[in-house]
Amino acid sequence: MTSYDLTGRKALVTGGARGLGAGMAEALAKAGAAVAVGDVLEDVGKETVQSLRDAGATAEFVPLDVTDDASWAEAVANTCTSLGGLDLVVNNAGVEITSLIADLDPAGLRTMLDVNVLGTALGLKHAFRTMRPGGAAGNGGSVVNIASVAATIAFPGIAGYSATKSAIDRLTRVGAAESGKLGYGVRVNCIYPGLTPTVMGNQLAVDCAELGLFPSPEEAAAAVVGLTPQGRLGQVDDMADAVVFLSSDAAKYITGAGLPVDGGMGM
Incomplete structure (x- = not known):
């Protein structure tokens, strides 16, 4: 049986400074990957990186505003330089602004669209350009996008968030189709974390x-x-374990899939 060993892999986790992202970075590192933590929270991100290093991992912090194309280009270049390549991208960075539809603030919705949808789309863009044949890394790899159980259920107060996480599901499937059709060698999947x-x-x-x-x-x-x-x-390690699985060779024939990690809430 194929293991979840990620030794030799190089990963970039967005929103990796804290919360789910930090847990995912830790799990990838424990599986053997070298990890770049990308975030706008520089101080917290560097603390997370130091914690990973203290545990024996190879880890770097890269400043990353996922809504900015130039920031993505620089972060990916820095990751390739500091880690020696790029094989895994986890598009985890996200925001949630709770609101009733009747009271929806356009500015809040735009923020969620920018971070959750545009941020994930740009992550796919730069992952593909870097990992496809002829890219700076050029050996294919895996992208795991972080959607949400909110994409599969109707829960009051999270209409905007649900819409953006549903968009991540579609980006995942179209990304997988394009990667396969164009021979990029990059698998693209997503998970739907529960609360x-x-x-x-x-x-x-x-x-x-x-x-x-x-x-x-x-x-x-x-x-x-x-x-x-x-x-x-849910617990952070529930979500992190799913990311490790989808990043590993145990999932080598899985692409374009959405994996619920929600205790059955969205079934």
Whole structure:
């Protein structure tokens, strides 16, 4: 059976400074990959990188604003230089701004579109250009996009977020089709994480309560648990393990897929 060993692989994780991204960077490193943490949070990102190094990993911090094309080009170039190539890209960076549709703020929606959709699209662009034959790395590889269970369910207060995460699902499938058709050698998949008690996940519960959708943040979280057959919230390592799997040779014949990692909530 093929293992999840990533020894010799070079990975870039966006939004890798904290939360799910930091957990994914750690899991990839534990599987043997050298990891670049890309983020706008430089101080926190460097702390995460130092933690990875303290555990024996090869890790670097690269400044990255995922909404900016030039920032992507520089971050990928820096990753290739510092790590010696690029084989894996995890498009994790994302934002969630809770709002009722009747009260939707155009500026908030534009922010989510920029970070979640444009950021992922640019990640695919630069992954393809770098990993395809003739690119700076040129050996193919894997892209894992981070969508959300919000792309598969209807939950109040997250219409804009749900729309952007649904777009990531479509970007994933079209990206996989283009890579295959054009011989890039890059597999493209996504995962749909369930609600996880990170900074973002906790804030969502608070926001839903403040909007009057639930009596308290605790009851908002309990409502999610009640919709989840496994009867619990997700944990960072649940999501990180799925990313390692999709990045590994154990998933070598998987592309264009969306993997629910949501305890059954979206089924």
